[in-house]
Amino acid sequence: MSLVNLSKQIALGIDIGGTNTKFGLVNHRGEILERGYLKTDKFEHVEDFIEELHKIVKPHLDKYCLDGEFYGIGVGAPNANYYKGTIEQAPNLRWKGVVPFSEIMSKKFGVQCKITNDANAAALGEMMYGAARGMKDFIMMTLGTGVGSGIVCGGNLIYGHDGFAGELGHTIIKPNGRKHWSTGSEGSLEAYASATGIAITAKKFRAEFPDSMLNEYPEEKINSKTVHECAIKGDPTAIEVFRYTGQKLGEALANFVMFSSPEAILLFGGVIKAGDFILKPTKRHMEHNLLPIFRGKVKLVFSELDEADAAILGASALVWENSSVQMSKINT
């Protein structure tokens, strides 16, 4: 296998969400050559979904890949089991039970198909193409509608014995705390540090402070974006929303640091648009909760990947993970 051949190999990266599925053809350099999408929730049966996906992707594959250049498929999906190649009891998908996703995909496309949850895929993407290049120990936190995480230790993604490791959003950071709208757990990180959690905090705080600018918005407009707008304008309540969120996040991160002692924690997702309003208190409370031997060592950085591309790039990175082809060898 010559270097010329390798550099022409193509991965299909797929990001499956509850509503939309996005895909891209990705080369070894992390360039997305072609992209597209289809509606996930249009398909009651996974077989029909894959049939349609194949129909859309095939012309692109024919265009970019000569014989043998289509190297494999990587998929980021909710509740994906890396070891079994299955999607299991995903609450936001119509396909119920245990879906042998990789197996059906492999048969249809004629190449290997690897699958993991979207946050793990994002961590792989950062390691191959983003802010974590060259790092062997880091944690990627995705702060969006929910809170996801991917953990890399010693250069390997942590999958755990069953493939489900890295659910840091569901760790309890405040016993008997805020009830989670979906899992029912009390005091999970996701209940505070997700966009959903921030909206809940903002609604609570603005009720306590009638003179807050946040009260100028109707209920349904209160979200991390509008809170950020008010914070920029100097509204103390909006600033306090992010400070409180950052405190909860920072306390959680300190615990994660004492678990795996990463070189960096990468933050990603819509919530980080609040910038220093959330980053500074997060850093302060993380440092405060660390044992002295961990202090001042862990970089807290924002993702370098374009948000629209990250999921596809991350999924495609699965294809090359642990393969004989390493980005370090190609990217020189």
Next chain:
Amino acid sequence: MSLVNLSKQIALGIDIGGTNTKFGLVNHRGEILERGYLKTDKFEHVEDFIEELHKIVKPHLDKYCLDGEFYGIGVGAPNANYYKGTIEQAPNLRWKGVVPFSEIMSKKFGVQCKITNDANAAALGEMMYGAARGMKDFIMMTLGTGVGSGIVCGGNLIYGHDGFAGELGHTIIKPNGRKHWSTGSEGSLEAYASATGIAITAKKFRAEFPDSMLNEYPEEKINSKTVHECAIKGDPTAIEVFRYTGQKLGEALANFVMFSSPEAILLFGGVIKAGDFILKPTKRHMEHNLLPIFRGKVKLVFSELDEADAAILGASALVWENSSVQMSKINT
């Protein structure tokens, strides 16, 4: 290198504590051929300590090891840095600053010397000789005077970017909770689930319940052993001490499970002598705090290693970690 040679190779396992240092000559089967100890705190300078250690160990080495059969030294020590081979700012040792322990040992003994903290060593020992044989993902919790931990993911001990990973005893499980007597942190796992923490809980609870049997003991006799005695006799307050401790421990373990999704959590140390009094509430609260996909999967088991030997065996296991010689190949 023939199998016969390998099976004759000997490791020196050393467990350094604040007061005593224990050592043993260990073969590949985990048999301790010879053991001994010296006082750690007698030596103001680490060089003198190593000089004395060498003097004591040398005759044993001469007896058991022919040329080349002394394979290496493994050390479990507080604040040990695996990557650098150093002991750094250990609060309970007289040797201050950063001590290049491995380097001095290697020079003195003429073989490689690897070092890690005692809890990591214990985890390696369990993986090679104990209850975690054959497991690739597990967490070892040492519940003694303090709470230590060693984390194995995908068959590898997690060291983190700086060698200090796995300080789960210092994760905060109750924000603004009980102040730690040494670190000053508030609400760490160690403040509740160590023997020291249990004694604090017991003193607090017995003051609230004047009719508790625990009030029959003088202050200095209140420890996990006496609380266990009262629990056996049916004292509800003593039973509540372990239930409360188990709740705190179980909540913490749930968070750890959602981090690395281990096959098992191994419990070790003096505190587990309380048996079901602590194990049952721990298990119940761990399960309660887990996401459904993790429930009913994680074994909570007691260590199989003899407590007196575990530290030495674990330290000796460092010698063979990641070496071409694997126990799985030898132990058949």
